[in-house]
Amino acid sequence: SFTNIQKKYGPYIRGAFFILNQGGAVKFQGKEWIHPNEYGRFSYKLLKFQEVPVEAVDASGCAINYQGMSNLLPLKELQSLSLRSCPNVDDWCLSRLHILADSLQELSLAGCPRITERGLACLHHLQNLRRLDISDLPAVSHPGLTQILVEEMLPHCEVFSDNWAQDLKLQADQQPQDTSSPISP
Numbered sequence: 001s002f003t004n005i006q007k008k009y010g011p012y013i014r015g016a017f018f019i020l021n022q023g024g025a026v027k028f029q030g031k032e033w034i035h036p037n038e039y040g041r042f043s044y045k046l047l048k049f050q051e052v053p054v055e056a057v058d059a060s061g062c063a064i065n066y067q068g069m070s071n072l073l074p075l076k077e078l079q080s081l082s083l084r085s086c087p088n089v090d091d092w093c094l095s096r097l098h099i100l101a102d103s104l105q106e107l108s109l110a111g112c113p114r115i116t117e118r119g120l121a122c123l124h125h126l127q128n129l130r131r132l133d134i135s136d137l138p139a140v141s142h143p144g145l146t147q148i149l150v151e152e153m154l155p156h157c158e159v160f161s162d163n164w165a166q167d168l169k170l171q172a173d174q175q176p177q178d179t180s181s182p183i184s185p
Contacts, residue, residue, distance in 0.1 A: 002071055009047060011074035012054050016046055018071035022062035028052040029077065053077035060084040060108075066092045073099045080104075084133070085111035091119030098125035108133040110160075115139060117146050124153045135162040 006014035016026045016034070020042045025035045028049045033056075036042045054075045064072075065088040072078065078100055083089045089112045097104065104126055109115055110133045117140055123129070132154065140146050147161040 006074070009050050012052060013047060013050055015054050015057070015071050015075045016049075018068065019057050019059055019062070020046075022059060022064060022068075024057065024059040024062045026054050026058075027056035027080075029055045033058075056080040058082045059086060062086055063088055064093070066090070066096070069093050069096050075100070077103050080106040082106075082108040083112060084108045087113060090114035091116055091122065094119040095122045097123065101125045101128065104129060106131040109137065110135040111137075113138050117141070117149075120146060120150055121153070123150070126154065127156070129154055129157045131158050131160070133160040135160055 002014050002018050005017050012028070016028070019026050020034065020036050023036060023040060025033050026046075027033045028046075029052050031049065031052065034042060034046055055077060056079060057072065057075070060082050061084070064083065064086050072081070073096060081097075081100075081104060083093075089109070091114070094109075094115065097107075105128055107123075107126070107129060109120075115134075115137050120134065120140070123132070132150065134140070134143075134147065134150065137143065143161050147159055151157070151159050
């Protein structure tokens, strides 16, 4: 049905309808955020923004998956994307974001339980990224080391992670201590 919406109204409205139907929010360029109401409905007045690019999407907590990402990829002017706490966003989803490399500047993946280091490695295409939140990713085994690697991969990006310094300290504490003396008797 979203393909039919795109044929009739274009990719911006398709992306907006998809996100709003998921319970998320969208922001068209130069406009206010549009949210569904308490009943999950939204105003069809957004159809008047047919020619206005979507610049931001907040899909926090939405059930977006690999297939659903196809509704966002035509949003070529998308600058900010929050996928915070999306239960189905995984490494495969992140592998599709390279299509938004020219425009995407902010990305939040915080709290996504299915993202691993492999998925984060896919973000190397996003060289225009300026802010990246990779906090609370339970499938990432070494968050501190991962943050350092992501910072190396995206040198112009400010990377946020929770307790990464503590993770590095714990890793250092777990290393075996060399108690042998460098000087032999």
